[in-house]
Amino acid sequence: MYIGFSEAEVFLRNCKDAVIITHQSPDGDCIGAGFGLKDILTELGIRSRVVCSDEFTSRYDFITNSGAGEEFKPETIIAVDVADTKLMGKYQEIYGDKVQLCIDHHVSNRNYAEKTLLRPKATASCEIIYDLAKFMGINISSHCAMCLYTGIATDSGCFRYDCTTSHAHEIAAEMKHCYSDINFSKINRRMFEIKSKGRMILESKFVDIMEEYLDNKLVIAAITLDMMNELGINSDEFEGLAPMTIQLEDTEVGILMKEREPNVYKCSFRSADFVNVSDICRIFGGGGHAKAAGCIIEGTLDEAKKQLVEAVRKALL
Amino acid sequence: MYIGFSEAEVFLRNCKDAVIITHQSPDGDCIGAGFGLKDILTELGIRSRVVCSDEFTSRYDFITNSGAGEEFKPETIIAVDVADTKLMGKYQEIYGDKVQLCIDHHVSNRNYAEKTLLRPKATASCEIIYDLAKFMGINISSHCAMCLYTGIATDSGCFRYDCTTSHAHEIAAEMKHCYSDINFSKINRRMFEIKSKGRMILESKFVDIMEEYLDNKLVIAAITLDMMNELGINSDEFEGLAPMTIQLEDTEVGILMKEREPNVYKCSFRSADFVNVSDICRIFGGGGHAKAAGCIIEGTLDEAKKQLVEAVRKALL
Numbered sequence: 001m002y003i004g005f006s007e008a009e010v011f012l013r014n015c016k017d018a019v020i021i022t023h024q025s026p027d028g029d030c031i032g033a034g035f036g037l038k039d040i041l042t043e044l045g046i047r048s049r050v051v052c053s054d055e056f057t058s059r060y061d062f063i064t065n066s067g068a069g070e071e072f073k074p075e076t077i078i079a080v081d082v083a084d085t086k087l088m089g090k091y092q093e094i095y096g097d098k099v100q101l102c103i104d105h106h107v108s109n110r111n112y113a114e115k116t117l118l119r120p121k122a123t124a125s126c127e128i129i130y131d132l133a134k135f136m137g138i139n140i141s142s143h144c145a146m147c148l149y150t151g152i153a154t155d156s157g158c159f160r161y162d163c164t165t166s167h168a169h170e171i172a173a174e175m176k177h178c179y180s181d182i183n184f185s186k187i188n189r190r191m192f193e194i195k196s197k198g199r200m201i202l203e204s205k206f207v208d209i210m211e212e213y214l215d216n217k218l219v220i221a222a223i224t225l226d227m228m229n230e231l232g233i234n235s236d237e238f239e240g241l242a243p244m245t246i247q248l249e250d251t252e253v254g255i256l257m258k259e260r261e262p263n264v265y266k267c268s269f270r271s272a273d274f275v276n277v278s279d280i281c282r283i284f285g286g287g288g289h290a291k292a293a294g295c296i297i298e299g300t301l302d303e304a305k306k307q308l309v310e311a312v313r314k315a316l317l
Numbered sequence: 318m319y320i321g322f323s324e325a326e327v328f329l330r331n332c333k334d335a336v337i338i339t340h341q342s343p344d345g346d347c348i349g350a351g352f353g354l355k356d357i358l359t360e361l362g363i364r365s366r367v368v369c370s371d372e373f374t375s376r377y378d379f380i381t382n383s384g385a386g387e388e389f390k391p392e393t394i395i396a397v398d399v400a401d402t403k404l405m406g407k408y409q410e411i412y413g414d415k416v417q418l419c420i421d422h423h424v425s426n427r428n429y430a431e432k433t434l435l436r437p438k439a440t441a442s443c444e445i446i447y448d449l450a451k452f453m454g455i456n457i458s459s460h461c462a463m464c465l466y467t468g469i470a471t472d473s474g475c476f477r478y479d480c481t482t483s484h485a486h487e488i489a490a491e492m493k494h495c496y497s498d499i500n501f502s503k504i505n506r507r508m509f510e511i512k513s514k515g516r517m518i519l520e521s522k523f524v525d526i527m528e529e530y531l532d533n534k535l536v537i538a539a540i541t542l543d544m545m546n547e548l549g550i551n552s553d554e555f556e557g558l559a560p561m562t563i564q565l566e567d568t569e570v571g572i573l574m575k576e577r578e579p580n581v582y583k584c585s586f587r588s589a590d591f592v593n594v595s596d597i598c599r600i601f602g603g604g605g606h607a608k609a610a611g612c613i614i615e616g617t618l619d620e621a622k623k624q625l626v627e628a629v630r631k632a633l634l
Binding site: 164174176186203204248249 | 487489493494510512521522525563564
């Protein structure tokens, strides 16, 4: 059932011992939303814990340092920024069919929860949580604001992408005005600029592995397990590499293929302007946003590429 | 003489046949400010022309396509985003001592004009011009808004850097709300994402040429004339390369050295957090902002580097 802010408020004010589930391969928005909501529940005197199937990388230490929460037997199951229970990883089996409240901004949300607060036009799940806290009249601590800013900045590509709403800028303006103790540029540097030497080397290889198809309208870059071993790079360092696939002026669709296990590729799609890559990913059982989506594809590298090129060719018609 | 908005309004409403000077090596802020102000003067029925010592690159076509303005004998000389007449290039001799109005946000502004509207806390000169147009009650056309957005986005690193004010976000929120015909993400893609193949290759070389000094607190990357010839890259492609010097987590100061002519290096400084690189650049006769500044240094590459390392060492103490 889809609900609005009033019902979400009633739910949150009356819940108890909540587990907050974030999605696997966690990013700034689900981590920010999880820890931001935890801060809000704490403000309401409600105990909560943030869980994720994968570990939070050190990039997010400034958020997660506050602690994911103590162990307790959960009575409330909340999911944030999780469009599909499949994305809960190992928590799908435990909580997948028990989610009472889901707060999300993905248009592809599967409506799997008892109550879903869905705002598909919101830049980020963190934007919804900020508005909800304001609606509820809850004091937003600096830590909470930092979490929510991080999510908005991450999902908007620091206010670069199409999905950046006027309202996202309004929230950022309000935060910059109200929280002089938050070093926003330091957060942005952490999210968008800092790289490990390994990552710099990986990026420097990018130009060698990218391949142009369909009159340069499509770029595919594949990173195989062999390549990862050879470069000695761990999979953390791949986060946020997909936008590199649409750097060339003529490119409309970019696909980053990462071999997860032999002949299984996680594909991250990006589009520059008009192609809806979420539609393409759905063909392969995936989904996401119009300009950023993903899917898993199996087969040899050549077979997989052939299928991808064909699907993009049709989308470009 | 420093002036406020009221006096700037009186000046603009009463001026005639204006030349608007932008700085050499033009960037999004001076181009946006120049063409944005031109649109405002047109709205007031005043003829104007935007001039620059260097050519505007094709990256800014969407701004400059409206035309820099016809030839006429100027009666009014305005400079935008120009901190020092030295930065006017070939126009210094012609107009350097005749500037009647300067609109600028550089704290290092030399106060060379008859009247200077200086707002050192503004994110960009475009932010000042937007506020001035609002103050004057002038209708801001879509083209003008696009120009001014571009300047704000450019100088703030798309809202990433420290200099991004709450007000910059407010303006972006207002623009996104009012101008549904502007494709902001396309502008951002043009400013921050699109690269030529040559630029991608250049960036891929970066990790090889960067050198770490002072316990990795300083990174210097030098691009010599030989290197440029070898890679067949023209100097356009270097714009915006300086931020790559502070990508590593521990780096506090980054310097990009570009050989302009044999043994003459244009040095672009960036700082990550606390060092004021404008202060360092002033030692070498340069200047700029606390976190982004520049200077020219002469000598062999080794001598130049030695001087730079020494200056940064002192600043880090």
